[in-house]
Amino acid sequence: MKKLVDWLDSRTGCRKLVHEALFENVPGGARWRYVWGSTLTFALVVQFITGIFLWMAYIPGSQSAWESVYYIQNEMWGGWFLRGLHHFMAQAMTVLLVLHLMQVVIDGAYKAPREVNFWFGVVLLLLVLGLSLTGYLLPWDQKGYWATKVATNIAGVTPVIGPSLQKLIIGGTDYGHHTLTRFFALHAGVLPGAIIVLLVGHIYLFRRHGITAKQPYKKPDAHFWPDQVLKDIVACLAVLAVVLFFVIRYRGAELTAPADPSEPYSAARPEWYFMFLFQFLKYFPGGTEVWGAIVIPSVLMGILFLMPFLGKWKLGHRFNLGLLWVLVFGAGLLTWLAYAEDRRNPAFAVAQREAHRDAERVKILASAPAGIPVSGAVTLLREDPFTQGPLFAKYCASCHRYDGHDGTGVVPKDSPSAPDLKGFATSEWLADVLDPDKFDSERYFGNTKFKDGKMSRFLKKTVAKFNEDEKENLQKVILALSAEAQLPSQAEVDHLDATLIAEGRQLIANDTMRCTECHNFRSQEEDASAPDLTGYGSRDWLIGIISNPTHEQFYGKKNDRMPAFAEEGILDQKQIGLIADWLRGDWYEPSKKGKGR
Amino acid sequence: MCAAPKHPESEERRGFFKRAFCYVFGGLLALVPAGAGLAVFLDPLRRKTAGPGGAVRVASLNALPNDGVPRKFPVIADRSDAWNKYPNTAIGAVYLRRTGDREVAALHVVCPHAGCFVDYAADRDNFLCPCHNSTFALDGSINDPKSPSPRGMDPLEVELRGNEIWVAFKNFRAGTHERIPEA
Numbered sequence: 001m002k003k004l005v006d007w008l009d010s011r012t013g014c015r016k017l018v019h020e021a022l023f024e025n026v027p028g029g030a031r032w033r034y035v036w037g038s039t040l041t042f043a044l045v046v047q048f049i050t051g052i053f054l055w056m057a058y059i060p061g062s063q064s065a066w067e068s069v070y071y072i073q074n075e076m077w078g079g080w081f082l083r084g085l086h087h088f089m090a091q092a093m094t095v096l097l098v099l100h101l102m103q104v105v106i107d108g109a110y111k112a113p114r115e116v117n118f119w120f121g122v123v124l125l126l127l128v129l130g131l132s133l134t135g136y137l138l139p140w141d142q143k144g145y146w147a148t149k150v151a152t153n154i155a156g157v158t159p160v161i162g163p164s165l166q167k168l169i170i171g172g173t174d175y176g177h178h179t180l181t182r183f184f185a186l187h188a189g190v191l192p193g194a195i196i197v198l199l200v201g202h203i204y205l206f207r208r209h210g211i212t213a214k215q216p217y218k219k220p221d222a223h224f225w226p227d228q229v230l231k232d233i234v235a236c237l238a239v240l241a242v243v244l245f246f247v248i249r250y251r252g253a254e255l256t257a258p259a260d261p262s263e264p265y266s267a268a269r270p271e272w273y274f275m276f277l278f279q280f281l282k283y284f285p286g287g288t289e290v291w292g293a294i295v296i297p298s299v300l301m302g303i304l305f306l307m308p309f310l311g312k313w314k315l316g317h318r319f320n321l322g323l324l325w326v327l328v329f330g331a332g333l334l335t336w337l338a339y340a341e342d343r344r345n346p347a348f349a350v351a352q353r354e355a356h357r358d359a360e361r362v363k364i365l366a367s368a369p370a371g372i373p374v375s376g377a378v379t380l381l382r383e384d385p386f387t388q389g390p391l392f393a394k395y396c397a398s399c400h401r402y403d404g405h406d407g408t409g410v411v412p413k414d415s416p417s418a419p420d421l422k423g424f425a426t427s428e429w430l431a432d433v434l435d436p437d438k439f440d441s442e443r444y445f446g447n448t449k450f451k452d453g454k455m456s457r458f459l460k461k462t463v464a465k466f467n468e469d470e471k472e473n474l475q476k477v478i479l480a481l482s483a484e485a486q487l488p489s490q491a492e493v494d495h496l497d498a499t500l501i502a503e504g505r506q507l508i509a510n511d512t513m514r515c516t517e518c519h520n521f522r523s524q525e526e527d528a529s530a531p532d533l534t535g536y537g538s539r540d541w542l543i544g545i546i547s548n549p550t551h552e553q554f555y556g557k558k559n560d561r562m563p564a565f566a567e568e569g570i571l572d573q574k575q576i577g578l579i580a581d582w583l584r585g586d587w588y589e590p591s592k593k594g595k596g597r
Numbered sequence: 598m599c600a601a602p603k604h605p606e607s608e609e610r611r612g613f614f615k616r617a618f619c620y621v622f623g624g625l626l627a628l629v630p631a632g633a634g635l636a637v638f639l640d641p642l643r644r645k646t647a648g649p650g651g652a653v654r655v656a657s658l659n660a661l662p663n664d665g666v667p668r669k670f671p672v673i674a675d676r677s678d679a680w681n682k683y684p685n686t687a688i689g690a691v692y693l694r695r696t697g698d699r700e701v702a703a704l705h706v707v708c709p710h711a712g713c714f715v716d717y718a719a720d721r722d723n724f725l726c727p728c729h730n731s732t733f734a735l736d737g738s739i740n741d742p743k744s745p746s747p748r749g750m751d752p753l754e755v756e757l758r759g760n761e762i763w764v765a766f767k768n769f770r771a772g773t774h775e776r777i778p779e780a
Contacts, residue, residue, distance in 0.1 A: 042626060045627075045630075046629075046630040049627075049630040049631055049634055050630050050633060050634055052634070053633070053634030053635075053637050053638055054634075054637075056637070056638060057637060057640075067680045067681075068679075068680070070680065071679050071680045072637065075679075075680070076637050076640040077636040077637060077639065077640040077643070078633055078636035078637055079636075079637050079640070081633050081636070082633040082634055082636070082637050085629070085630060085633050225619075226612065226615040226616050226619050227615065229619050229623075230615050230618060230619055233618070233619055233622050233623050233626065234622075236626050237622055237625075237626065240626060240629060244629070366680065370682060371677065371680060371681055371682035372680045372681055372682075373681075374681055374683070
């Protein structure tokens with residue numbers, strides 16, 4: 001072994017190198033205050049290792065970035081852990097950078113002859129923040145997409161060169177493949193490369209000038225190895241422990257729904273360490289954001305660069321220290337204000353809930369046997385009735401309700417003017433509608449012109465007086481009518497009740513229950529004056545009535561205010577289909593298809 | 598520089614523990630990110646060949662000439678690629694050849710030597726691999742003792758369903774004497 005090392009040493013001089021690295025003199029012995037640089041180097045190494053492995057499974061493209069991250073996170077061995085480690089270590093790095101900077105300024109380690117090294121450090125700080133910014137977009141999820149849009153739009157307000165700069169950054173006029181390829185090249189190539197070069201310079205200069213030892217010395221001088229290394233390792237272990245805590249606590253990094261330029265994302269916020277800037281921008285009225293986003297931060301950066309010169313004077317050093325504390329507290333205060341504002345904002349809470357719901361939902365859809373379409377996971381949500389349910393809130397809930405609310409949980413102020421459609425065409429819903437006491441209640445037809453119509457009169461005069469046999473028949477009619485809908489949620493029950501349903505169909509068709517006096521059922525009577533009961537509540541039937549309720553198959557001329565959504569061009573066929581599926585509770589569920597909300 | 602230690606032995610012992618701690622925990626620091634990365638890196642090892650999972654309709658019997666000349670057909674089936682599923686996409690190709698009125702033989706187009714796409718050389722009426730010049734007879738057997746290929750072309754099971762040719766398509770490991778289906 002010794003021979004091998006001798007041989008290697010004679011060729012490379014590695015012993016001297018190791019000796020220089022390990023046996024640097026530490027004046028006054030090892031101290032905890034010197035650990036920050038080492039923890040940062042450790043964090044950077046972790047980012048390099050985890051980043052390279054993530055790189056092996058990541059594709060920068062607008063139809064594959066989210067998908068590949070989803071795959072890493074949910075399908076690959078320990079992928080969530082790897083991604084979590086990369087994500088939370090990035091955050092730890094930001095904290096460590098601030099601590100390192102504070103320690104350097106407090107100890108006066110930025111003063112002559114260490115000015116250049118201080119500048120190296122400040123540039124490194126900016127490069128690491130650049131990594132955070134570029135890395136945030138790479139998963140191409142709603143959060144990263146919208147938050148990064150804000151950042152690149154801010155770049156666009158730069159005087160004179162803004163618009164061109166923005167185009168160069170995002171690789172075109174709008175976000176797309178080239179935004180990702182550029183961000184990825186910056187994130188995994190340019191910035192890390194620059195960091196390596198600067199870090200080598202930083203460490204070289206640090207070794208050249210030695211540690212700025214804090215007076216008074218409490219211990220005799222010692223070598224870097226093993227005392228300071230030991231302290232550094234303990235500090236790195238502590239950093240790792242904190243990061244691992246967050247990785248496991250949150251089971252890796254968050255992945256929100258795939259980026260969708262057509263879907264708002266009110267929950268978009270930058271990473272927490274940029275929240276102070278986010279908040280800061282709120283104080284600049286329209287047209288003046290260039291001050292908050294560019295001018296003031298640039299001036300502060302300029303002062304940071306000049307600190308070594310200012311620090312030559314005793315007062316200058318105090319100014320530097322004071323400014324740094326003001327900045328740290330200011331940023332802290334702004335961050336706190338930003339979070340406090342969000343906490344008080346109920347709309348933000350709703351947005352966050354929706355974001356969380358979409359993120360969970362797309363995960364379920366992506367793991368379905370059909371896989372993710374080549375057009376990207378974003379289409380999974382766009383074509384998912386469960387997710388698109390809010391179409392009901394937008395187009396139907398001005399008259400209808402869904403279990404008392406608008407389908408998204410919000411209760412409209414005005415009272416409903418059309419039936420509540422929760423559980424439409426289920427046997428429970430039909431039993432209510434055919435209940436003489438409930439038909440004309442506000443929940444069903446109470447606020448429509450059918451309140452005192454034929455059906456209402458029939459229920460009150462005839463059905464209300466049904467004897468036990470007739471009531472039993474009515475129950476069969478309800479089951480038969482409900483079976484027409486072929487609701488996924490009732491598939492099993494319909495199968496069990498097949499005999500009763502067959503009897504019920506007979507009862508409707510042969511007019512025992514007088515349904516066909518007004519309604520059609522498996523018939524084409526022209527004098528039918530009420531909606532066709534054939535396929536009642538089925539997908540086609542619902543699409544038909546939403547498309548045009550004035551069609552003679554439905555209400556004809558008796559239609560009460562309901563728009564013909566297709567005929568009038570309010571909704572397209574796809575949207576109508578989504579609303580119909582949503583009302584029917586017909587959407588993909590992993591265990592059993594068609595389970596309702 | 599370091600002052601002379603007062604108790605050399607206990608100092609020595611302390612120094613040993615410090616160094617041991619550094620080695621062990623320093624190693625641990627590197628192990629966590631490297632281990633996490635390696636797990637993801639090794640993930641492909643647990644992936645299995647999905648394959649079409651049974652016979653696939655490849656062509657109609659009418660599409661095959663009567664003179665026994667092989668003809669190449671794509672194999673169309675569903676393919677999975679990580680998160681994407683591609684329905685009805687080309688997953689490979691086969692040479693089909695009539696060996697009787699209602700008898701068809703199928704050969705995998707891939708050379709068993711190193712996996713190149715084997716050509717049918719019409720002028721010589723045999724198969725020729727353009728990469729390393731392996732040649733194969735029409736029935737797929739090696740027809741040149743110097744052929745670099747360790748085995749003949751891989752035959753595939755054929756089933757005639759009415760007038761349609763169905764092939765149990767699978768891939769085989771290249772470079773081995775035995776015919777080992779890819780797992």
